[in-house]
Amino acid sequence: MSRLPLYLRSLVSIAADGTGTVSSDQLGQAAGVNAAKVRKDLSYLGSYGTRGVGYDVDFLIYEMSRELGLSRERAVVIAGAGNLGHALANYRGFVDRGFPVAAFVDTDPRKVGSSISGVPVRDVAELGRLVADRPGCIGIVATPAAVAQEAVDNFVDAGVTSILNFAPSVVAAPQGVNIRQVDLALELQILSFYAQRTDIGLLDGTDASP
Amino acid sequence: MSRLPLYLRSLVSIAADGTGTVSSDQLGQAAGVNAAKVRKDLSYLGSYGTRGVGYDVDFLIYEMSRELGLSRERAVVIAGAGNLGHALANYRGFVDRGFPVAAFVDTDPRKVGSSISGVPVRDVAELGRLVADRPGCIGIVATPAAVAQEAVDNFVDAGVTSILNFAPSVVAAPQGVNIRQVDLALELQILSFYAQRTDIGLLDGTDASP
DNA sequence: TAGTGTGAATTTCTTCACAGCG
DNA sequence: CGCTGTGAAGAAATTCACACTA
Numbered sequence: 001m002s003r004l005p006l007y008l009r010s011l012v013s014i015a016a017d018g019t020g021t022v023s024s025d026q027l028g029q030a031a032g033v034n035a036a037k038v039r040k041d042l043s044y045l046g047s048y049g050t051r052g053v054g055y056d057v058d059f060l061i062y063e064m065s066r067e068l069g070l071s072r073e074r075a076v077v078i079a080g081a082g083n084l085g086h087a088l089a090n091y092r093g094f095v096d097r098g099f100p101v102a103a104f105v106d107t108d109p110r111k112v113g114s115s116i117s118g119v120p121v122r123d124v125a126e127l128g129r130l131v132a133d134r135p136g137c138i139g140i141v142a143t144p145a146a147v148a149q150e151a152v153d154n155f156v157d158a159g160v161t162s163i164l165n166f167a168p169s170v171v172a173a174p175q176g177v178n179i180r181q182v183d184l185a186l187e188l189q190i191l192s193f194y195a196q197r198t199d200i201g202l203l204d205g206t207d208a209s210p
Numbered sequence: 211m212s213r214l215p216l217y218l219r220s221l222v223s224i225a226a227d228g229t230g231t232v233s234s235d236q237l238g239q240a241a242g243v244n245a246a247k248v249r250k251d252l253s254y255l256g257s258y259g260t261r262g263v264g265y266d267v268d269f270l271i272y273e274m275s276r277e278l279g280l281s282r283e284r285a286v287v288i289a290g291a292g293n294l295g296h297a298l299a300n301y302r303g304f305v306d307r308g309f310p311v312a313a314f315v316d317t318d319p320r321k322v323g324s325s326i327s328g329v330p331v332r333d334v335a336e337l338g339r340l341v342a343d344r345p346g347c348i349g350i351v352a353t354p355a356a357v358a359q360e361a362v363d364n365f366v367d368a369g370v371t372s373i374l375n376f377a378p379s380v381v382a383a384p385q386g387v388n389i390r391q392v393d394l395a396l397e398l399q400i401l402s403f404y405a406q407r408t409d410i411g412l413l414d415g416t417d418a419s420p
Numbered sequence: 421t422a423g424t425g426t427g428a429a430t431t432t433c434t435t436c437a438c439a440g441c442g
Numbered sequence: 443c444g445c446t447g448t449g450a451a452g453a454a455a456t457t458c459a460c461a462c463t464a
Contacts, residue, residue, distance in 0.1 A: 002400065039448085051441045094395055249425065
């Protein structure tokens with residue numbers, strides 16, 4: 001279920017507070033979701049709760065991490081050593097949550113060979129080797145929109161099957177390759193939309209779907 | 211409907227190609243959505259299509275922009291002049307799509323008064339004035355997770371009613387304030403999840419909900 | 421003829437409500 | 443008693459399929 005990462009994040013912060021057990025109600029509160037939904041979602045993992053008590057925080061974290069495939073690290077390769085790529089490489093949150101940034105790839109020969117925030121910039125030609133050395137790694141597209149499709153194609157050719165696209169253009173990929181898009185300006189447009197409709201209240205827009 | 215911004219993006223790129231009309235099928239293709247869904251969504255705006263022909267691209271763009279409240283610019287104020295804020299300020303996509311970055315606010319006195327990529331860094335104390343001068347502006351939280359709630363509170367106190375949160379912590383806000391969260395590492399976790407399930411194919415993860 | 425607009429059918433998601441257990 | 447787990451009810455979203463028209 002696609003709300004799992006959301007719960008996981010809440011659970012980690014709950015665990016940090018030293019709490020050992022949570023009820024569906026508390027977890028729901030923390031994740032911005034109602035209690036029934038939490039129970040339904042968790043029951044899909046199996047019956048790990050204790051009636052009258054709640055769920056063991058550490059155990060839930062363990063089970064969820066396993067379910068989400070986070071038991072091991074997954075390296076990240078960023079296509080495009082521009083501003084956005086720069087920022088992403090600097091972003092502590094990636095490393096902290098098990099996604100070390102292995103390298104940039106860029107087509108600009110002036111950038112290739114240099115290092116940004118300790119992350120080496122490699123030529124696109126080396127992408128195949130980079131990926132082969134890091135099984136299951138994730139490709140991030142941080143290029144201008146115009147070359148986003150090209151970047152995706154390069155990743156696919158190199159054998160990457162999970163891609164996160166930050167460019168504001170919809171890209172295509174063959175069956176078996178998972179693409180997720182985050183369009184920053186689109187998020188602002190969505191906010192603009194809701195800003196007009198005063199009939200809608202608080203919303204936690206974090207979500208994942210099909 | 212929350213898929214409107216997605217269609218809009220596709221329409222803009224279709225218009226740029228010089229195409230004057232689109233069918234629900236074509237638009238669906240471009241946006242990664244099926245044709246019936248496109249027609250249902252568009253019919254909610256009114257019956258703007260021509261049977262046997264399709265939709266007028268420019269007119270659709272006009273109507274959608276109006277519906278999304280994008281007819282005028284909406285300024286953006288970024289809380290946190292760190293790496294991420296830095297990258298966001300440099301990100302051309304914001305200005306290009308009608309969201310000029312007006313200022314940073316930061317609590318670090320060494321940063322206040324300086325300028326990053328032409329965007330001034332102001333003290334939090336000035337937030338009220340900044341916001342008052344820019345009606346309908348959007349607040350972006352690009353602070354460390356630990357102070358994200360504080361940043362949100364500051365925005366709310368200053369009168370901001372639309373907030374985009376990039377910090378990896380769920381924050382609360384009063385009724386009437388719209389919050390959307392983009393958690394970069396969470397996106398990677400979701401990809402990790404799908405990477406395991408080989409039974410799921412291509413997916414365009416862009417979406418907006420509740 | 422090609423493609424919209426839309427009721428109706430279907431699927432998916434959410435919420436309710438309560439039996440049952442620690 | 444408090445809280446889980448889950449069928450069943452209900453709501454929402456999606457898809458089908460087709461009459462209709464420019």
